[in-house]
Amino acid sequence: MPLCLPSVIIRITMNMAGIILTAAGLGFLGLGAQPPEPEWGAMISSGRTYMMECWWS
Structure with missing residues (x-):
């Protein structure tokens, strides 16, 4: 489990942009x-x- 945690954190962080764009x-x-x-x-x-x-505002 300790070796997987950094990979999981990076994967979640990278997916956040896609999640935000999908919601918008x-x-x-x-x-x-x-x-x-x-x-x-x-x-x-x-x-x-x-x-x-x-358009300028």
């Missing part, structure tokens, strides 16, 4: 947490209407 993508598509919960994908999706008008 599902939120963008409307399949994530519902509106009272803050979520990156949902926030990007709601701000999508202002991208052409206020």
Whole structure:
């Protein structure tokens, strides 16, 4: 077990980026947490209407 622990920690750390991107993508598509919960994908999706008008902000 002591020899496996560093490998497991590295594997989990490397997978975190994929997990975060998957959660944000599902939120963008409307399949994530519902509106009272803050979520990156949902926030990007709601701000999508202002991208052409206020691109500098």
